[in-house]
Amino acid sequence: MMTTRLTRILFLLFVITSPAFSQKKKPKAQATTTKPNIVLIMADDLGFSDIGSYGSEIQTPNLDRLAAEGIRFRQFYNNSICAPTRASLLTGQYQHTAGMGYFNINLGTPAYQGFLSKETVSLAEVLKDAGYSTLLSGKWHVGDDSTSQWPRKRGFDHFYGNIGGASDYYVIKNLPKKQRSFFVKDDKIVDPEDEDNFYYTDEIAKNAIGFLKDQRQEQKPFFLYLAFTSPHWPLQAWPKDIKKYEGKYDIGWDSLRILRFKRQQELNILGKGQKISVKNSDLPAWNSLTYDEQKLWARKMEVYAAQVDNLDQNIGKVIDHLKESGQLENTIIFFISDNGAAGEDVGHGFSGRAVRNWGPVGTAGSYDSYTRTWAYASNTPLKSFKGFQYEGGISSPFIARFPSKIAAGGLIDGTAHLIDIAPTLYEIAGAKYPQTYKGNTIHPLAGESILPAIYGKDWVRSKPIFWERAGNKAVRKGKWKLVSVRSDQWELYDIEADRGETNNVIKDHSDIAAELKGLYNTWAKSVKVEDWNVIGKGKGFEPSFNP
Template identity: 45%
Template sequence: MKFEIKRLIGFSIAAGILLAGYSFRSANAVNTKPVLEKAPNILIIMADDMGYSDIGCYGSEIATPNLDQLAASGIRFRQFYNGARCCPTRASLLTGLYPHQAGIGHMTNDPEDSTAYQYNLPGYQGSLNNKCVTIAEVLKTRGYQTMMSGKWHVGYHDRQKWPLQRGFDKYYGILAGAANYFNPTGLRGLTLMNEPVKPKGKDFYLTDALTDHAIDFLNENHQQTKAPFFMYLAYTSPHWPLNALQDDVKKYRGKYKNGWKALRKERYNRMIKMGILKPEAELSADDAADWDKLSPEKQDEMDFRMALYAAQIDRMDQNIGRVVKALTASGELDNTLILFLSDNGACAEGGDLGGGLTENLGTKKGYMLSYGQSWANVSNTPFKKYKHWVNEGGISTPLIAYWPKMIPKASQGKFSDQYGFLPDIMATVVAASGAKYPLAYKGQSIIPMEGKSILPILQGKELPVHHQPIFWEHEGNSAVRMGNLKLVCEYHEGRPKKWELYDLDKDRSELHDLSASMPEQVSKLSKAYNEWASRAGVVPFDEIKKIQASRHK
């Protein structure tokens, strides 16, 4: 794939010099007059349950040439964080708040159970509340066309919580958290605008269909309105079930028969060589079954599971290439800010060797088909833990930022060591578009956004994004980061918090606990965490579990 990147010499842009859907090219040179420019388009692409090292430009053997090209012409962040789980991440991404502030401190409700996680607690209502605004709602005030294709997962049963009721002009996708890729029907079926629709054609595949509709929406906007657009393209790939197309699977079948330990070491060495990890970075302990003790038949099955997983990522990358090609054809690519990230770390659900019936592998059947913790340990190289936890393996995501009109030539293909997290995306979008984040919306006071803009980094300024602590809490797993220090605690039911302290500049894999030697920092950061938890509406997870148990008796 070739990108036709037109560099505008002398172009620079800063937040605060944008007008009503248009922006000014700033006059840095003598006798240069400002030139009116169309406001930037914004495209956010999210993968689902994909680990830190699962794409080529972050060290993977999986073929992702389109993402690799975006990275080669953009900036990769070594230290960007998500929210450890599907729907809390999506709530935080869309609103610029911590997930509890937006109403999704745990999970949203499952289609099969309308009472799930409805705790009558402000931070745990299971859908976006009216104290937040979405990126779509903010950008519509600047004349943007707002479109979404993909997984919603921030409010299911109440139609007022659906995409069109939260600022999007157009929507296609699944409202729930997961679906069969070949036949997403029933409670986990497809929605177009506000109406249920059926999969079209015998060759239906969800990743392709999400892209088809995204491109249709983009082309319609270009032809009919020519307004700047915001597109949120939320793929379900590579979230289970392991549903992949045969031609894609063939590329990988048999490539994983050396097992997870060997592959993890290969990725680790490649990541150091590529500069993703520092040379002194350590590899966390293997957290997998013993490959050599598996029968030949079981080894073949596990090769198949990983091949299916890899094929899902490969197909997603192919589809991202289709979107970029469509933007190139319409002349919109140069003026589009593209952000790619994953919603949490790799998923260890299904046990060491994965879940679901072996006989369903490679078919169009199955729902809870997963590749298991042993392969997830590879996906999260070099970190420990997984989705659900707030160690680096649970919250670290690749972040690729691509924007030809903003990123200087000298910065293209580089890494940033500045750390950021999901609420920064709202702040960045507001800064880039010139929109104003509201104090109130539809008569309701709105919680101030929590993030900071990464726009200076995209302008080539390697400056710290955060000067105050940032926080995580999911299912009682807790963390706070300030500078190079991270305080983290793994939840154990009925036990008091046991904080661990790590210097991430020297120990990104969280192997050397400094809590005993730096008690003053533990005290300072834990106090900051407790103050944040109180203001953000975090409830101790032991209490949440008691409420949950009482509701399901």
């Protein structure tokens, strides 16, 4: 299940050349505690190939260092979109059981209520009862209609961040205040102290470090959920970060996919014999664009890369703090993304915002996305993107580092899902998962601990994995994956041989397809999946484009 010694050596050499290995201050004496600290980092709309250790050219030395000193999963799954992913991550339940079957919008049933169910418990609630300080800096997005659904009501001691979904990175002074992104500290809406130097990704890391400094006085282990919004649109980045990537994407999305695929093969991140997915026929070839069109689109990718770069810088700031405070070696760190790269076409008004784009892309006056064209490159070699149950929508990088327990440079083949994070963390923390909580009967955990795999032991998943959102469905059992896009037409793929989902083999394996469909139907009934054509079609949030 782990890489060969040669692969490990090559990957370590790749990472050692990165800036993260420059000399730093020696750490203070290691803080002692009976339980490990936990840092759970989530990126937002980050594609499968968007960091260096998964094939990217973007400078991510801090994440690459975590990968070199820890392990990576080749196949780790999410729920294809923001709110449902966060619901499963926080509760260890499938999204419907957690109350987030569609989004943070109430569609009228408990499985689609749009906020966390009282029959679930959050990571913060369980870990707090196990003696942990519980801290959240960044995006919430699992209940925003009422302060009763905010983080401190679900077990977090301290919170800084945005309650809803997308957020501007800058303070947009030209917008009326009621249309600006707003930020909350603990339970109060707060204004940025320095609007001219405010950049939201920086602020998430800054507040996380502040929480960690204050927490040292409590003499308890901590759980830090670091939920960045980067690189979710809008495309806004510091000029100094954009400058690093000027001209780098003039090659276009088609060539970039090939270059990333080659790097992935060199890093052995895909396994042997894999093929790159077939790009949608409705997406233009780079060479079909005019010169001016190419320059505009290249600029969008430059800004996107700058956002990922800045994300990595801020992860590095948190790691440096842990090292300098003597806490790093007793801290297990997980890194994931909430879904695949985003295909939304944003730029001329979205979700009730005023039409905006009075400044060049990347500046405070812009509100753009890089759409499906670059998203396909970000998800190399996978098919499709955010919102769909093809691999490009539900696959994420996964990195775990804990030097005393995790061997350096490993790659894991076993399939894991967000629902596995909760039982894994509870095992690490020695936390007891409750049967009842605050007078409510709590659902049993849906996932299984992946700690054996992370610690280098043989591990094979015992249960299938299921997905459903807005009529998009899938089930994964062993090497087989059955998937359907907004219809009852099913496709079957051998993911071990065909991660890019290039060859639908359902006609050759109708018996396997029938078995998986039966498993899916049983699961869908158990978690109260509703017919999307009845409960939600036309609500305006499901993608209108082809996957």
